[in-house]
Amino acid sequence: MRSEPFFHTIAELAALLDAGKLSSVELTKAVVARTKAVDARVKAFNSYDEDDALAQAAASDARRSTGQVRGLLEGIPVGLKDVISVANQPLTASSRMLANFISPYDATVTQRLKRAGAVLWGRLNLDEFAMGSSTENSAFGPTHNPWDLSRVPGGSSGGSAAALAAGEAVATLGSDTGGSIRQPAALCGVVGLKPSYGLVSRYGLIAFASSLDQIGPLTRTVEDASIMLGVIAGHDPFDSTSCQTEVPDYRAALAEKRGPWRIGIPQEYFGEGLDPEVGAAVEQAIAFYRSRQCVIKEVSLPHTQYCLDTYYIIATAEASSNLARYDGIRYGHRTAEAVDVGELYCKSRAEGFGAEVKRRIILGTYVLSSGYYDAYYLRAQKVRTLIRRDFLNAYQDVDALLTPTSPVPAFTLGEKTNPLAMYLCDIYTIGANLAGLPAISVPCGFTGGGLPIGLQLIGQPFREAELLPIAHCYEQAHDWHTAHPKL
Amino acid sequence: MAASSDLNIDHVAQLARLALTPREKAEFSQQLAEVLHHSEQLGKADVSMIEPTAHAFPIFNIWGGDEPRPGLPVEQALQNAPQQRLNMVVVPRVVE
Numbered sequence: 104m105r106s107e108p109f110f111h112t113i114a115e116l117a118a119l120l121d122a123g124k125l126s127s128v129e130l131t132k133a134v135v136a137r138t139k140a141v142d143a144r145v146k147a148f149n150s151y152d153e154d155d156a157l158a159q160a161a162a163s164d165a166r167r168s169t170g171q172v173r174g175l176l177e178g179i180p181v182g183l184k185d186v187i188s189v190a191n192q193p194l195t196a197s198s199r200m201l202a203n204f205i206s207p208y209d210a211t212v213t214q215r216l217k218r219a220g221a222v223l224w225g226r227l228n229l230d231e232f233a234m235g236s237s238t239e240n241s242a243f244g245p246t247h248n249p250w251d252l253s254r255v256p257g258g259s260s261g262g263s264a265a266a267l268a269a270g271e272a273v274a275t276l277g278s279d280t281g282g283s284i285r286q287p288a289a290l291c292g293v294v295g296l297k298p299s300y301g302l303v304s305r306y307g308l309i310a311f312a313s314s315l316d317q318i319g320p321l322t323r324t325v326e327d328a329s330i331m332l333g334v335i336a337g338h339d340p341f342d343s344t345s346c347q348t349e350v351p352d353y354r355a356a357l358a359e360k361r362g363p364w365r366i367g368i369p370q371e372y373f374g375e376g377l378d379p380e381v382g383a384a385v386e387q388a389i390a391f392y393r394s395r396q397c398v399i400k401e402v403s404l405p406h407t408q409y410c411l412d413t414y415y416i417i418a419t420a421e422a423s424s425n426l427a428r429y430d431g432i433r434y435g436h437r438t439a440e441a442v443d444v445g446e447l448y449c450k451s452r453a454e455g456f457g458a459e460v461k462r463r464i465i466l467g468t469y470v471l472s473s474g475y476y477d478a479y480y481l482r483a484q485k486v487r488t489l490i491r492r493d494f495l496n497a498y499q500d501v502d503a504l505l506t507p508t509s510p511v512p513a514f515t516l517g518e519k520t521n522p523l524a525m526y527l528c529d530i531y532t533i534g535a536n537l538a539g540l541p542a543i544s545v546p547c548g549f550t551g552g553g554l555p556i557g558l559q560l561i562g563q564p565f566r567e568a569e570l571l572p573i574a575h576c577y578e579q580a581h582d583w584h585t586a587h588p589k590l
Numbered sequence: 591m592a593a594s595s596d597l598n599i600d601h602v603a604q605l606a607r608l609a610l611t612p613r614e615k616a617e618f619s620q621q622l623a624e625v626l627h628h629s630e631q632l633g634k635a636d637v638s639m640i641e642p643t644a645h646a647f648p649i650f651n652i653w654g655g656d657e658p659r660p661g662l663p664v665e666q667a668l669q670n671a672p673q674q675r676l677n678m679v680v681v682p683r684v685v686e
Contacts, residue, residue, distance in 0.1 A: 346647065412632050413632065465606060523621075564646075
């Protein structure tokens, strides 16, 4: 058991709350105090509403005292990435464009967290509109990695990962379009799960690339990720891409499914650009599974070399379309200097968006424009078919694929100034988005310099209940996830 | 694949309704040329007879019942409007 309540897991806290050894108000106060003590250095939060959180906690304690516990998250403070709507709270996407926006309604995941009794806590920083891999693209300033404040927490859900690692929340939600949950989870030493595309409703999530975006949890353990997924997963009539699929008891699956499994190692994920310390930690994880009688099989995903380009064409094309809605008319930033409506659009967008968002809108507009659509966008969609087939073929022989989450550990703030170099951070994570697969990052060690390393397991579509036990088995045999940064 | 030098930044910025500064134009042109150059390798993939994937899983048209249900009240729908009057959003004159 960890000493401070804000470093406990959901599972541990639920037991303490149930036993009356802790109240939600006490827990929430501890999280608030921790946030006040460390967030001036970590900068994980865009904003938080202490009074509102304590009122939610008091309401939770009142429910508990009258035997009306709503669910497993009753009284647990959960932080939300600032792209997920919470009614009457700010929703900025870390952009000047939405600096003053207040959500008129709840996202479906927000509704589900409320229904499970969670205390919604704060708005977490990100790369503007979730475009980035370091959280440096935030209009409100970068988040810092709690393990080394001179380094990035990863991104785009950097605030969600850093807040959790620093004890400023018990669990958080992020969104993952090309690795934006898993890569920051790896760089901050926590668990991050991107569910299958269509398992979790996107209603109330600010859209970046709609065919790739998924909301998912960041947690201290795989068990906590299972609990969170069980709360947020399931069909939603408000999201037409949400699947009519059964939501099993993911937490119960952890105890029921103990392997051995057939684990595929895609050879293309262990080549050039992989940091040697990351590679060595992942090799040790492979050795662990082998020691547990798992069948380790080298597999090939032959179109891996095309993942990055396919992703950046499809994601920017969708983003250029999705972000067309920010025109300064109905909501968001409006320029003070326009004489006609055309100028109002162009100047409002120029003033409201940061450099990376503009860059991606330009690229996405270009690849969709007349004369270039077939050469870029349509071709990328066809290559996406090949990439997806690679994965589905591999799953004929294996239960899951094992790779590093990120080729490198946390890098220094300001280190990557070239956009292409930054895009390469996502090289191991984007395949799961293009193919719609569930994937999880689990801590698997530290570098000599004390930076966390993450292991990625990629599962079969909608088989989270098979994937999570594989990650749980590794985690429970190691103690990486019990380490905390000294702040 | 088209040559990456084809990116006419003025034209694309106009399509995207983005007012870029001369410095942004120069910077983005150079950076995106690099990204587009990298993407030229997609031309090596054999995509003959391959159908495009729009979503990871086949999604068919989703129909909703044609039934009235409560929506956002006007005040809430307009609460984020930069300028409003008489329950309407104010914009610069569009038609002379």
